[in-house]
Amino acid sequence: MAILDAGIRLSPPQAGDRGPQALVVLILCAALLLMMIIASLTVGASGTSLLQALFTWASGEQIGLREKVILFDIRAPRTLLGALVGASLAVSGAVMQGLFRNPLADPGLVGVSAGAGLGAILAIVLGGLLPAGIAAVAGMYTIPIAAFLGGWASTLLLYRIATRKGRTSVAVMLLAGIALGALTGAIAGVLVYIADDNQLRDLTFWGLGSLAGATWTKLLVAGPLMILALSTMPFLARGLDALTLGEATAWHLGIPVQRMKNIAILTVACATGASVAVSGGIGFVGIVVPHLLRLTIGPSHKFLLPISALLGAAFLLAADMVSRVIVAPSELPIGIITATIGGPFFLFVLLRSRGVLDI
Amino acid sequence: MLIATNINVSLGKTAILHGVNFEGQAGHVTAIVGPNGSGKTTLLKAMTGELPYTGSILLDQEDVKAIPAPALAARRAVLPQNAGLAFPFTVLEVVRLGLIAGLGSNDSTLPRRALEHVGLAGYEGRLYHALSGGEQQRCQLARVLVQVWEPTRDGKPSWLFLDEPVSALDIGHQLEVMEIARSFANNGGGVIAVMHDLNLTSMFADRILLMKNGRRVVQGDAQHVLTDDHLSGAYGCRVRVNVAPTQHCHVPYILPQVANLR
Numbered sequence: 001m002a003i004l005d006a007g008i009r010l011s012p013p014q015a016g017d018r019g020p021q022a023l024v025v026l027i028l029c030a031a032l033l034l035m036m037i038i039a040s041l042t043v044g045a046s047g048t049s050l051l052q053a054l055f056t057w058a059s060g061e062q063i064g065l066r067e068k069v070i071l072f073d074i075r076a077p078r079t080l081l082g083a084l085v086g087a088s089l090a091v092s093g094a095v096m097q098g099l100f101r102n103p104l105a106d107p108g109l110v111g112v113s114a115g116a117g118l119g120a121i122l123a124i125v126l127g128g129l130l131p132a133g134i135a136a137v138a139g140m141y142t143i144p145i146a147a148f149l150g151g152w153a154s155t156l157l158l159y160r161i162a163t164r165k166g167r168t169s170v171a172v173m174l175l176a177g178i179a180l181g182a183l184t185g186a187i188a189g190v191l192v193y194i195a196d197d198n199q200l201r202d203l204t205f206w207g208l209g210s211l212a213g214a215t216w217t218k219l220l221v222a223g224p225l226m227i228l229a230l231s232t233m234p235f236l237a238r239g240l241d242a243l244t245l246g247e248a249t250a251w252h253l254g255i256p257v258q259r260m261k262n263i264a265i266l267t268v269a270c271a272t273g274a275s276v277a278v279s280g281g282i283g284f285v286g287i288v289v290p291h292l293l294r295l296t297i298g299p300s301h302k303f304l305l306p307i308s309a310l311l312g313a314a315f316l317l318a319a320d321m322v323s324r325v326i327v328a329p330s331e332l333p334i335g336i337i338t339a340t341i342g343g344p345f346f347l348f349v350l351l352r353s354r355g356v357l358d359i
Numbered sequence: 360m361l362i363a364t365n366i367n368v369s370l371g372k373t374a375i376l377h378g379v380n381f382e383g384q385a386g387h388v389t390a391i392v393g394p395n396g397s398g399k400t401t402l403l404k405a406m407t408g409e410l411p412y413t414g415s416i417l418l419d420q421e422d423v424k425a426i427p428a429p430a431l432a433a434r435r436a437v438l439p440q441n442a443g444l445a446f447p448f449t450v451l452e453v454v455r456l457g458l459i460a461g462l463g464s465n466d467s468t469l470p471r472r473a474l475e476h477v478g479l480a481g482y483e484g485r486l487y488h489a490l491s492g493g494e495q496q497r498c499q500l501a502r503v504l505v506q507v508w509e510p511t512r513d514g515k516p517s518w519l520f521l522d523e524p525v526s527a528l529d530i531g532h533q534l535e536v537m538e539i540a541r542s543f544a545n546n547g548g549g550v551i552a553v554m555h556d557l558n559l560t561s562m563f564a565d566r567i568l569l570m571k572n573g574r575r576v577v578q579g580d581a582q583h584v585l586t587d588d589h590l591s592g593a594y595g596c597r598v599r600v601n602v603a604p605t606q607h608c609h610v611p612y613i614l615p616q617v618a619n620l621r
Contacts, residue, residue: 016451016483101445242459244445248409252439253506254432254460299446 022303025296029310033083036317040079041071043321050075078214081222082320083313085211085279088226088271090312091233093286094304098240099264100174103294106287107272110177111154114184116276119150124202125191143277148225151273154180159265210333211279211320222274229271230309232263237301240264244299282335284342285312291346360384361406361518361549366414368398368405375401376412376573383566385419385516385549388540390560392553393570394594399553400440400522402570406551407437407520419515432460435518436506440526440553442499444487450474450498451483457505469508473501478535492527500524500536510548519543521552525559537563557613561585569593585611 041050053067092112096105107113123146130142158180162173192203239260242250251257275282289312290304297303319337326332361383368376376398383389391399405412408423408431416423418434426434436457444453454470474480477497482490490498500521507517519540525533533556540550541563554560560567560581567584569576571593577584590598590613597616602609 016449016485018449018452103446238459242456244448245442245453245456246439248404249437249439249442251409251428252407252432252437253456254429256428294446298452299448300452 018298018300019303022297022300022307025293026303026307026310029307029314033310033314033317036314036321037079037083040082040317040321041075044070044075044324073216074214077216077219078211078320079317081214081219081278082211082317084219084223084226085275085282086285086313086316087309088229088275088312089282089285089316090289090308091230091305092268092271092275094290094301094308095236095240095264096268096286097290098236098243098301099261099268101244101246102174103291105174107268110173111158111180111184112151112269112272113276113281114181114188115154116147116151116273117281118154118184118188119146119148120276120280121188121191121203122146122150125195125199145277147277148273150184151276152269154184155265155269155273210323210331210335211316212331214278218278222278225270225274229267229274232267233305233309236260236264236267237305240301240305280333280335282316282338284338284346285316288342288346289315360420361416361418361551363402363406363416364414366402366405366412366416368401368410368412370401370410374573376405378414379570379573379575381406381568381575381578383518383549383551385511385518386544386547387565388544388550388552388563389566389568390552390554390564391568391570392555392557392560393576397570397593398573399570401573403520403522403551403553407435409437418518429460432506433512434507434515435520436503437520438499438503438522438524440522442495447486447488449483450479450485450487450490453487453498454501454505457502466508469505470501473504473508474498476504476539477501478532493529493532496524496527497532497536500539504539507548510543510546516547516549517543518549518551521550523553523555526555533559557585557590561611561613581611582609585613 038050050071053063053071056063056067092107093105096107096110097103099105100110120143123143127142127146158173158176161176162169192200195203239250239255239257242253242255243257243260245253247257250260290308293304293307293311297307316334316338319334319341322341323332323334323337326337361381363379363381366376366379366381367374379398379402381391381402391402393399401410404410406416406423408426418426418431423431448456451470451474454473457473458469471480471483474482477500479494479497479501482494482498487495487498503519503521507519510517521540524540525536528536537559540552544550544565552564554564564581566578566580568578569584569589576593577589585600587598587600590600599614599616600611601614603612
C-alpha cells in the first residue's frame with residue numbers, strides 16, 4: 001500500500017498534469033495483477049503449485065492427472081473468472097459514479113445488484129416450481145440466468161422511469177433506484193421468509209458471494225458479457241470526464257450525452273448482471289477501488305477506468321486467495337473477505353486524506 | 360450570423376419566452392440585457408441548443424437543431440452561469456476538458472496559453488475546488504476559449520456564448536475578460552453575452568438586446584437601446600443616461616436616479 005500512500009502525497013503535482021503519475025500506477029497495477037494471477041494459480045487447499053508443475057514439465061516429466069485437474073479445471077477458470085468479476089465490479093462502480101456525478105454511487109445503489117439478487121433468490125426459492133422441461137434445460141444455470149435477467153430487467157425499468165423525451169434525469173434515476181432497491185428487498189424478504197432450511201443455507205452462501213463454483217462453462221457464459229462491458233471504456237472515458245461539468249456542458253463540449261449515458265447504463269447492467277450471476281453479491285469492490293484510485297491519480301476516467309479494472313481484478317484475486325486458505329480445506333465466502341479488508345481500509349484512507357483533498 | 364426568429368420556450372406549463380427575435384453578427388459583441396427573470400439565460404440556452412424551443416435558430420444559415428453535438432461544439436463554445444464540478448480536477452485538467460471532443464486544435468500548449476490569457480498562469484496544479492469564485496469563473500473561461508481558440512476557422516466564424524461572464528469578478532478582471540471577448544470579435548468571431556452591468560455593456564457591446572418578461576423590448580446599438588425611457592421602463596427604476604466622450608466615440612453611461620442618497 002506504499003504506492004497508494006506515495007500517490008496521495010504526490011497528488012496533485014505542481015504542473016497540474018497527473019498523466020505521468022497515472023501511467024506509473026497503471027504499470028504497477030498491471031504488475032500486481034500478474035503477480036496475483038500467478039499466486040492464485042499457485043495457492044490452494046491441495047498444496048499443488050504452479051511452479052512445481054512448471055518445474056516438473058520443464059524437466060521433461062509428465063504432470064500428474066491430479067495436478068492437471070487442479071490447475072486447469074479448478075484454479076485456472078476460477079482465477080480468470082475472479083479477475084473478470086473484480087474488473088467488472090470496479091469498472092461498474094467507476095462508471096456509475098461518473099454517470100451520477102457522485103463518488104458514492106454504486107450499482108448497488110440504483111437497484112441493478114438488487115434486481116440481479118432478486119432474480120437469484122427467486123430461482124433458489126421457487127426454482128422447484130419450474131416446469132420440468134424448463135428446469136431440465138436450464139439445469140445448473142437456473143440461478144445465473146435468473147440473476148442476469150433480474151439485473152437486466154431492473155435496469156430497463158429504471159431507465160424507462162427516469163427517461164422522458166429522450167433525456168435521462170440522473171436525480172429521478174437515483175431516487176427510483178432507491179425505491180426499486182427497497183421494493184426488491186421487500187420481495188426478497190418474503191421469499192427468504194417462506195424458504196426452507198436448505199434454501200436458506202444456499203441463500204446465505206450466495207448472498208455473501210463466492211467464486212467457488214467457477215467452471216470453464218460459467219466463464220464462457222459470463223465472460224463475453226463482462227469483456228463486452230469492459231470494452232466500452234475508451235468511449236465512456238471522454239464522456240464521463242465531460243459529464244463532471246454537468247450534462248448541459250458535456251453536450252456543449254461535443255459529447256453525444258444521451259448516447260453516452262445509454263452505453264454507460266448498458267455497460268453497468270452487463271458487468272453487474274454477469275458478475276452477480278456467477279459470483280453472488282460481492283460488495284465493496286465497486287466503491288473502494290475507484291475511490292482509492294481517485295485519491296492517487298485524480299478523477300480523469302481515461303486512467304481511472306482501465307486502472308480500476310486492473311486493481312479490481314487484483315483485489316478480488318487476493319481476497320479469493322485469502323478465502324481459500326484461511327479456513328482450508330473449507331472456504332469462507334469471498335464477500336466476507338472483501339468487506340473485512342475493504343471497509344476498514346477505506347475508512348483509514350478516508351480519514352487520512354480528509355484534510356488533504358476535498359472529498 | 361446568428362438569427363433567432365419567433366422563439367418560444369416553455370418550462371413545464373410556464374411560458375418563459377414569447378416570440379423573441381434576435382440577431383448576432385460575427386465580428387460583433389452582442390449583449391443580452393434585462394431585469395432578473397426576463398428570459399436572458401433561457402434565450403441563450405435555446406440558442407446553444409440546450410433547451411427545446413419552437414421557432415427557428417440559424418447559425419451561419421444552418422438550423423441549430425440539425426447540427427450534431429460534435430460539429431456544433433467545433434463551432435461554438437458556451438460559458439454557463441454556474442459550472443459545478445463533480446470530482447477534484449486540477450485547473451489544467453478542467454481547461455483540457457475544452458479539447459475533449461478532439462475537434463479543434465490538438466496543440467498541447469493551448470490550455471496553458473489560455474490560462475495565461477485569463478490571468479491564471481501558475482495555477483495549473485491547483486485543485487479547481489480550492490479556487491475562489493472569480494478564479495473558477497476565469498478557469499471556466501479558459502476552458503471555453505480552448506474549445507474555439509481560432510475566432511474563424513475554414514472561413515467560418517467561431518462563436519462564444521457567455522452567460523454573465525463577469526458576475527463574480529472584480530473591476531480589473533471584468534475589464535480583462537471583456538477585452539478577451541472584444542478581441543475575439545475583432546478577429547472575426549461572434550460573441551453573445553448575457554450581461555448585468557449596463558456600463559460594461561455600453562463600453563464593449565456593438566449591439567444590445569433589451570428584454571423584459573420574456574419579450575424583446577428593443578435591439579440595436581448602445582445609443583439606440585440605452586435610453587432613459589427604455590431602461591426605466593424595463594428595469595422599473597429611474598435612470599439617467601449620459602454620454603461620456605472617449606478617444607474614439609461617445610459611450611453612454613448609466614446613472615441611477617435615487618431619491619435618498621447620502
